[in-house]
Amino acid sequence: xxxxxxxxxxxxxxxxxxxxxxxxxxxxxxxxxxxxxxxxxxxxxxxxxxxxxxxxxxxxxxxxxxxxxxxxxxxxxxxxxxxxxxxxxxxxxxxxxxxxxxxxxxxxxxxxxxxxxxxxxxxxxxxxxxxxxxxxxxxxxxxxxxxxxxxxxxxxxxxxxxxxxxxxxxxxxxxxxxxxxxxxxxxxxxxxxxxxxxxxxxxxxxxxxxxxxxxxxxxxxxxxxxxxxxxxxxxxxxxxxxxxxxxxxxxxxxxxxxxxxxxxxxxxxxxxxxxxxxxxxxxxxxxxxxxxxxxxxxxxxxxxxxxxxxxxxxxxxxxxxxxxxxxxxxxxxxxxxxxxxxxxxxxxxxxxxxxxxxxxxxxxxxxxx
Amino acid sequence: xxxxxxxxxxxxxxxxxxxxxxxxxxxxxxxxxxxxxxxxxxxxxxxxxxxxxxxxxxxxxxxxxxxxxxxxxxxxxxxxxxxxxxxxxxxxxxxxxxxxxxxxxxxxxxxxxxxxxxxxxxxxxxxxxxxxxxxxxxxxxxxxxxxxxxxxxxxxxxxxxxxxxxxxxxxxxxxxxxxxxxxxxxxxxxxxxxxxxxxxxxxxxxxxxxxxxxxxxxxxxxxxxxxxxxxxxxxxxxxxxxxxxxxxxxxxxxxxxxxxxxxxxxxxxxxxxxxxxxxxxxxxxxxxxxxxxxxxxxxxxxxxxxxxxxxxxxxxxxxxxxxxxxxxxxxxxxxxxxxxxxxxxxxxxxxxxxxxxxxxxxxxxxxxxxxxxxxxxxxxxxxxxxxxxxxxxxxxxxxxxxxxxxxxx
Numbered sequence: 001x002x003x004x005x006x007x008x009x010x011x012x013x014x015x016x017x018x019x020x021x022x023x024x025x026x027x028x029x030x031x032x033x034x035x036x037x038x039x040x041x042x043x044x045x046x047x048x049x050x051x052x053x054x055x056x057x058x059x060x061x062x063x064x065x066x067x068x069x070x071x072x073x074x075x076x077x078x079x080x081x082x083x084x085x086x087x088x089x090x091x092x093x094x095x096x097x098x099x100x101x102x103x104x105x106x107x108x109x110x111x112x113x114x115x116x117x118x119x120x121x122x123x124x125x126x127x128x129x130x131x132x133x134x135x136x137x138x139x140x141x142x143x144x145x146x147x148x149x150x151x152x153x154x155x156x157x158x159x160x161x162x163x164x165x166x167x168x169x170x171x172x173x174x175x176x177x178x179x180x181x182x183x184x185x186x187x188x189x190x191x192x193x194x195x196x197x198x199x200x201x202x203x204x205x206x207x208x209x210x211x212x213x214x215x216x217x218x219x220x221x222x223x224x225x226x227x228x229x230x231x232x233x234x235x236x237x238x239x240x241x242x243x244x245x246x247x248x249x250x251x252x253x254x255x256x257x258x259x260x261x262x263x264x265x266x267x268x269x270x271x272x273x274x275x276x277x278x279x280x281x282x283x284x285x286x287x288x289x290x291x292x293x294x295x296x297x298x299x300x301x302x303x304x305x306x307x308x309x310x311x312x313x314x315x316x317x318x319x320x321x322x323x324x325x326x327x328x329x330x331x332x333x334x335x336x337x338x339x340x341x342x343x344x345x346x347x348x349x350x351x352x353x354x355x356x357x358x359x360x361x362x363x364x365x366x367x368x369x
Numbered sequence: 370x371x372x373x374x375x376x377x378x379x380x381x382x383x384x385x386x387x388x389x390x391x392x393x394x395x396x397x398x399x400x401x402x403x404x405x406x407x408x409x410x411x412x413x414x415x416x417x418x419x420x421x422x423x424x425x426x427x428x429x430x431x432x433x434x435x436x437x438x439x440x441x442x443x444x445x446x447x448x449x450x451x452x453x454x455x456x457x458x459x460x461x462x463x464x465x466x467x468x469x470x471x472x473x474x475x476x477x478x479x480x481x482x483x484x485x486x487x488x489x490x491x492x493x494x495x496x497x498x499x500x501x502x503x504x505x506x507x508x509x510x511x512x513x514x515x516x517x518x519x520x521x522x523x524x525x526x527x528x529x530x531x532x533x534x535x536x537x538x539x540x541x542x543x544x545x546x547x548x549x550x551x552x553x554x555x556x557x558x559x560x561x562x563x564x565x566x567x568x569x570x571x572x573x574x575x576x577x578x579x580x581x582x583x584x585x586x587x588x589x590x591x592x593x594x595x596x597x598x599x600x601x602x603x604x605x606x607x608x609x610x611x612x613x614x615x616x617x618x619x620x621x622x623x624x625x626x627x628x629x630x631x632x633x634x635x636x637x638x639x640x641x642x643x644x645x646x647x648x649x650x651x652x653x654x655x656x657x658x659x660x661x662x663x664x665x666x667x668x669x670x671x672x673x674x675x676x677x678x679x680x681x682x683x684x685x686x687x688x689x690x691x692x693x694x695x696x697x698x699x700x701x702x703x704x705x706x707x708x709x710x711x712x713x714x715x716x717x718x719x720x721x722x723x724x725x726x727x728x729x730x731x732x733x734x735x736x737x738x739x740x741x742x743x744x745x746x747x748x749x750x751x752x753x754x755x756x757x758x759x760x761x762x763x764x765x766x767x768x769x770x771x772x773x774x775x776x777x778x
Binding site for chain 2: 114115116117118119120121124173176177180244245246249256259260262265268269
């Protein structure tokens with residue numbers, strides 16, 4: 001089975017427009033349903049500020065990609081840090097991708113347990129999705145990208161549709177008082193939005209070398225972040241306009257908002273649309289994380305093809321997802337309090353250090369010459 | 370070989386893992402159409418009453434052309450230390466698990482509403498099976514009796530009452546609240562909540578006067594003659610925090626709905642400008658805005674109501690279908706609206722309950738000032754000056770212009 005090179009053969013390249021679909025779906029992944037926001041009706045502003053922070057951070061990723069075209073983060077690290085330290089740093093990012101995948105899987109299962117399937121064992125929900133993801137990753141990144149080309153338009157249509165269906169419940173008064181949240185709390189939440197979901201695209205450092213036109217990566221990243229940001233904004237505005245300040249009370253505001261759809265007592269119980277969005281976008285996000293961590297691991301181990309590792313990594317990822325938290329409260333506290341501090345180690349510090357060191361080495365080389 | 374093994378495993382999985390844990394089979398659930406919460410006779414216990422649909426009986430009734438509710442639903446009761454506990458205890462009576470996703474009405478009994486509803490609403494919001502779109506109503510007496518009452522047109526009275534509350538936008542004299550909105554205003558610090566109020570009356574076809582059963586709170590299945598009792602809307606229950614503190618009558622109720630802009634259609638009766646009987650004005654549309662104002666005299670409120678109407682009926686012989694007639698009528702109409710709103714406001718002030726959300730408008734528009742007002746809002750609210758300004762238009766007078774009298778010469 002393992003016959004192609006570590007990156008797979010050339011036919012598995014993705015185009016820059018496919019990258020946009022893939023990355024937009026990745027960002028929307030779990031954030032359409034889940035939010036790390038702790039503030040109420042001003043979270044739309046936090047979202048926009050978070051998008052700004054995310055765009056700034058993403059500049060580093062695209063600079064790395066531009067400086068090392070066609071190289072995964074693992075080989076970038078080998079070049080920048082040397083073989084031993086390079087492996088350590090690359091392992092850190094690989095583990096981050098792995099952890100992110102397991103977190104998304106856990107959130108997915110929690111969501112279904114709380115809103116739809118209260119009796120179903122969590123592990124059954126996890127396995128169902130993970131099998132699909134592992135299958136997709138085995139088929140290659142191009143397959144996942146193609147899948148997202150179908151799923152993303154469907155998701156955007158569903159979001160717009162749910163907005164229109166909720167217009168009778170929508171009230172502009174729910175946004176008032178406008179921006180009354182203390183600035184520090186707003187900024188904390190803005191950073192929360194940057195850490196989840198925008199800067200999570202750091203795992204794409206393992207995907208960028210697949211893009212056939214390396215020069216267009218930056219444009220693709222920026223446009224996918226903007227598209228995802230706007231879709232999230234529409235969803236957030238919908239939730240605030242419908243739920244008002246009670247938005248803070250609900251575990252999943254999107255689910256609660258869609259529960260209120262009532263068009264002539266015929267179109268009701270449409271919260272399943274939120275679940276559909278979560279399934280499709282969550283599939284893409286988990287698959288990308290699984291791909292990035294598997295590819296990273298196989299490169300670190302010197303394996304010839306990442307495909308051999310997909311099943312074991314998926315298995316362990318499911319296990320970690322299942323045992324990472326004892327309850328939903330732990331999960332939410334981790335997402336709200338720990339993640340905005342913990343994730344930037346991988347989202348900001350490691351890429352920034354790599355970029356700085358790479359620039360330094362480049363200059364040294366020039367000076368020596 | 371490998372292929373065969375794979376197919377074998379997959380078929381095995383197919384056989385073993387079919388269906389899922391959360392399936393709800395129709396013949397194992399009892400669909401709840403109305404749900405009542407009361408205080409039980411034992412202190413600290415909650416009595417819940419659920420109206421379960423009997424699908425077979427409903428179908429039989431419909432094909433037989435009978436609209437009598439008898440047999441179409443089954444009313445069961447149970448007590449427990451919390452609402453959820455009591456719901457679970459319903460299984461002591463019912464062979465099928467009560468299923469809440471189709472519940473139309475949540476009815477709160479008088480005593481429980483007086484004591485406060487916060488402790489009892491939690492499960493209805495928390496459980497994913499219950500819907501936030503169910504109507505909330507309060508009834509005089511016990512909710513248990515309400516649940517067991519006659520359904521009128523609907524074989525299942527829960528659906529009848531759901532429809533009734535939905536149709537309140539037409540007479541617009543009683544506020545109707547869904548669980549989501551009810552709970553939101555209940556838990557808001559800057560406004561208070563209302564709910565529809567029901568009262569029992571003996572239906573006309575029942576000649577014998579109704580004697581209350583020995584104990585309506587008896588958790589035993591009620592006897593069938595009780596369902597001759599039926600309920601009607603008599604006003605709007607006003608809550609202060611989570612306690613039911615008083616009522617708006619139908620006029621005050623409409624005053625409230627004018628102020629919050631929820632009049633869809635209604636008939637306002639005024640005495641004729643030519644002093645010959647009454648004139649009914651049919652409301653076509655209405656909008657309202659509550660404007661908070663802060664000036665040198667402190668906070669005050671202006672309520673702006675804009676409405677369009679038409680001449681609906683008149684009793685007297687003098688024709689009103691002239692521009693003078695209509696404009697005189699418009700003045701009376703505006704006056705009538707502003708009277709109703711004023712009555713509703715003074716009742717709300719009397720009950721110390723900010724049902725209009727005046728506080729909320731200040732919080733929305735003047736968040737800083739609101740923080741200084743918030744502490745003693747109750748006193749400020751009682752003294753709060755409120756202007757009501759009504760802009761009305763009477764546009765049309767219907768199919769006939771002159772009244773149905775012999776032509777006057």
